[in-house]
Amino acid sequence: MALISVIIPIYNEEENLSVLYQKLNEIAIQAEYDFEFIFIDDGSSDGSLRIIRELSTKDNRIKALSLSRNFGSHSACLAGLMYSNGDVCTFISADLQDPPELIHRLINEWRSGYEVVIGVREWKKDSGQFFQRLYYRLVRKFALKNMPESGTDVFLIDRKVVNAVISMGEKNTSIFGLILWSGFSQKVVYYKKGARYKGASKWTLGKKIKLFIDTFVSFSYYPLRVMSFLGITIAFTGFIYALIVIAARLFYSKTIEGWTSLMVVLLLVSGVQMILLGVLGEYLWRNFDESRRRPPFIVKDFIGMEEKKEK
Numbered sequence: 001m002a003l004i005s006v007i008i009p010i011y012n013e014e015e016n017l018s019v020l021y022q023k024l025n026e027i028a029i030q031a032e033y034d035f036e037f038i039f040i041d042d043g044s045s046d047g048s049l050r051i052i053r054e055l056s057t058k059d060n061r062i063k064a065l066s067l068s069r070n071f072g073s074h075s076a077c078l079a080g081l082m083y084s085n086g087d088v089c090t091f092i093s094a095d096l097q098d099p100p101e102l103i104h105r106l107i108n109e110w111r112s113g114y115e116v117v118i119g120v121r122e123w124k125k126d127s128g129q130f131f132q133r134l135y136y137r138l139v140r141k142f143a144l145k146n147m148p149e150s151g152t153d154v155f156l157i158d159r160k161v162v163n164a165v166i167s168m169g170e171k172n173t174s175i176f177g178l179i180l181w182s183g184f185s186q187k188v189v190y191y192k193k194g195a196r197y198k199g200a201s202k203w204t205l206g207k208k209i210k211l212f213i214d215t216f217v218s219f220s221y222y223p224l225r226v227m228s229f230l231g232i233t234i235a236f237t238g239f240i241y242a243l244i245v246i247a248a249r250l251f252y253s254k255t256i257e258g259w260t261s262l263m264v265v266l267l268l269v270s271g272v273q274m275i276l277l278g279v280l281g282e283y284l285w286r287n288f289d290e291s292r293r294r295p296p297f298i299v300k301d302f303i304g305m306e307e308k309k310e311k
Contacts, residue, residue: 002033004107005086009040009076013094014047015198021055021062023100028061031104037062038080039094039303043070056304064303072207075297077175081162083305090156095196098154102191106156109187115161116179116186119154121193135212143220144180148188152176158184171296172286173218174211181219217282224283227276234269 006024010017021037028035041049041064049066056062065079081089088110092098102119109117132151139147157165157179165178180186216223248254299307 002088003086004031004033004035004103005038005080005084005089006035006103007038007040007077007080007084007089007091008094009042009073009080009091010044010048010052010094011042011070011073011076012044012046012048014044014051016094016096017048017051017055020094020096020100021059023096025059027100027103031107033107035061036084036086038084039064040076040080041066042073042076043067053303060304062303063305065299065305066301066303068298068300071297072210074173074175074211075171078166079297079299081175082166084162087159088156089159089162090154092154095198095201097194097196099191099194102154102189103156105189105191106154109189110156110158112187113185114187115158115184117156118148118152118186118188120148120152120188120190121150122190139215139219142222143216144177146180146186147177153193154191155179160184170218170290171294172214172289174215177215177219213282217286223279227279230272230276234272 008020017039024035024037037059039052039062041052049064052062052064056064063083065083067076067079077091080091088107090103090106092100092103098119098121106117106119133149136147136149136151140149155176161179161182161184164182164184165175168178170178
C-alpha cells in the first residue's frame, strides 16, 4: 500500500492545528492509503510545538521537526521532503485556506500517471490580487514558462521528483520553482481558495520581495540581459551626444553649456549603475552563499521520528 507524506510548514499556527488535524484524520480514514503527517515548526514562538507534541502522543502518524529558528517556508518544505518516507509527498498550508480535502483529487491524478500534480487557485475576474497576478505573469514570461497563471500553494510530487529536488541542494530559491524546472509530467487541478481559519498571515511584504528576487535570480538570466541592454543604450546615447557637442563646436563655433543638465545626466547614469551593480550583487551573493555550504535549515528537535544521519 502506498504511503502518502503530507508536509505542513507551520509558524505560529496554534489556533488552527487542532482543526487541521481533524480534517487530515478524516481524509486518512476515507482513503485507501497509509499516511504520515509531517509538521515542520519553523521557529514558532507560540504554543504550536506543544500542540503537535500532544497530538503525536495520540497518533503515531504525526511526526514533526522543530527548526532552531525561522528559516522560511521554502527551507521548511525542503526539510519535510528530506525527512519524508512516502511514495508521494504533498504540501498543504496550516491556515486551512487550501482545503485538505483537495488531497484526494491530487492523489487520483497521481494514480493516473502524473508525477507532479498542482492545485491551482481560481481567481475571480474582479479579484484585487493585482501584484500577485503581475508576479506570476512575469515569472511565466521571463523565468518558468510552465508556472500556473495564478500560482499554487498546494501540490503533490512523486518520490522520483522528491529525490531530484533534494539532490539539487540549492538555497535561496523556490521549492516549487525547482519542481517546475525539473520537467516532470504535470497536471493542474483547480480549486477555490478559502478564507484563513484563524490568525493573521505570516507572509510579510519582505518575504514576498525575497521570493520575487529569488525566483528571478535562480531561474532567469533576463536581469543580466537587461543590464547589458541598458549599458549599451546609455553608451550609445552618450556617443550621440558627444557627436552633437563636437559638431556644434566645429561647424557653428558654439559651446554647449549647461551645468544643471550635466549634473542631471551624471546623477541619472550613476543611479542606473548602482541599480545594475545591485542586480549583479544578487547573483554574486547567492553564489557566495552556496559556496559556504551552510545547511538550508537546522533541526533542533525530532518528534515521532529519528534523525537521519545521511541527510
